[in-house]
Amino acid sequence: MLVDEDDKLNDEKMRGIARKLWIAGFFFLPWVWMINILFFLPHRKVLSPAIIWYLKYSLIGFFVYTGIFMTWMGIYLVNRNKWGAFGDSISITVPFG
């Protein structure tokens, strides 16, 4: 049971989770960084500085990555038809229209 697991959630364990999620985010998974934040939000009053460090950089990472990603997305969607076959070949699923 999840509830049982939670009984044992102590600082060391929380730091482990925060660190793992922080590392996972580097594999082009900004949502994992966001989940890192969301997961610890209910525990925000009991977090140690080490955990907060991971969370801070998770949040920054999330915004930076999302920013870059969104910009690229915009550039791609606007120009994909101009780029012709190359535009299609760099995409896994080509958007309709």
Added chain:
Amino acid sequence: MYRFSSSIYKSFTLNINNNNISNYSSSNRYSCKIMYMLVLLLVLLLDHGCYAQSNSAVSQRIYTNVGRPLPCSRLLDVNGQFGCTSKEFGNSGLVHLVDSDASLADLPSHAIAVLDANFFNGTIVNRIISKVEGIVVLTDTKQNYRYSPDLPVPNAPYGLYPKPTFSFNSAGDSLSYQSFDKPFFVLDKNNSAIARSYGNWNRDGNLPQYGCHLESFMHAAINAQTCLRRSFCVPVGGKSSWSTFSPEFDQSSTIIMVSVPLDATAFFHDLAYGSQTSAYGQTVLLGIVEALSRVANQTSTWKYTVIFAAYDGERWGYLGSTKLVDDIINTECKKYTSDGYGCLDPRILDVTFMNISFTKIKFIVELNQIGNPLKVDGSGHYVYALNSLKSNANNPDQQLLYQTFADVAKELAGKVKISTQPVDQDEVPEIPPSSSMAYLKQNPNIPTIIVTDHFGVYTNNYFSSHNDDYTNINANIIVDAVTYFATVIDRLAGGNNTIVQNSLFVEDMLDCLTKNFTCKYAQQFAGSSQPVPSFYTSVYGYGPDNQYLTIQSLFVHSVMAYFAASNRTGIMCDESNSCPESAQACIGGTCVITNSHFHDAISLGFTFDEPSYSWVIGNTSYPTYVESNWNSIVINFYQQDSHTTEALFLVFGIIEMFVVIAIIFVSKRYLSKRYKLLMGGFENN
């Protein structure tokens, strides 16, 4: 009661699992939960775009669905796109009926314009298209003026003349070749009447108003090479058919080609009735085959092999005729199959067409657009026009061809009300758009006659329009037409037989092909349940081994094959397999031996790339028409109240939501205090 509430509680805790780690107050905890719920709700709403799933109970309550939506779809070629598409999730707006100049002037922005038949033409559409969300065309009344959405010279780029000078389709405004990023739909008679009543209701200012949602999002865009690369489209094409009474013939046989175009088109492809354009000619061809099938030993009394052909895809650059001609001239088989019926290299399923020698084609007779001759001569005979190339006028065989038509008219003058006259080639210097052009491009000296009902400009008021229906033809003379043309074919082939009319068959067949495609012949020969025949050629298929056969192609092929059969065994069957001999085919429920064949109708501009399993464009001098794919085609109506009412609904809805949240919140707190032991017991589980 307790169990129920605890189960709710449990599901909440699973979502957020924050039970025991805390020294913060319970109210904080609850606000946290509510926040999570709201985020979850928001995500769900965003995900579904606040849009009721089709076929859900909610959707059925909101929308009145139109059973058989008839959209304008998107086609493309190398030069770009034409036709229509909606936005990805459709376009909606209030219904605005346009049935008078005043209502056209009153048209508000962002409405769905519901156009009375008389208000559907290129001029009006182009005037309003930027303003409206979509267009619905009604068919409960008839368009009372001449109109065609096709080109003034149909198929001009792929015809015989690079720069045609004569506009056969003078009423054409090329609307079908324009591109619109708005949805267009046409409604059948019953739904038209309903939409009209909605429009009138809205105009009278009644509440709630009727809205309309149109969804016809097309995947393909830009041009043919782009959408083929993305596999969002498929080449336009189909299946031509040809039949002959001769059980066997070879390269030495002299050939007479008798042909009709099999397909028609329209702005709305599902309503490509093409009654005058195609269906009438097809009926006459089938009538000729049926009539000649009753002539005893026709092939032994004939000197020549007569081939009856129905070409598909002709409206899209003469796909069927061009392909057959090219195959006859250029196909070389390196390795035949063991039965000699097919070819292994290159892969061809049926190689019978290789017995046709292009140089041995003696005559071509094409029944092009023959549905409604208007010219009547002094003795009350309807006069068909005979077209041929001026350059070929001195060819003795061409003169013989003309002579035969005239002789038969004279011979049957007392029997049938049909006559023919050559078109004045000084007035009309070009031959009308026709399948024969594919032959004449290869050899302009083949004696050819293209029979039409028009001397020059089309007399068809609705060429390539959904109004070219059974009211647009002269059904009274079709039996005579069959007798006349069957006699002509018999004489050309060297026979001297008397053709006996079968008016019942011809009239039933015309009824099938123009009005009611659930008729007995359609059931017998194609198993059709389609209410009205539409002769749009549709797509060729995803690949050579994945082809598409339209019901009308199958029908025309089956009827031809049945009546051209050299031996109708009378053995009943279901499929080809159930016939006892491999030479027999199962046609119309009977095993027959027939020399009848399908032939691909696909542009020579396409080649199939096996490794990527996709069509690619090879030669752009041939047509490159492709049709877009789509997911859902929907037209439905809904009711929409005034903005005040809508705002009130929204506000009260939000208030209601918060009240419910508050009740849950308060009662939870109360219950957890009142039944502390039980709740606590659960939490410490």
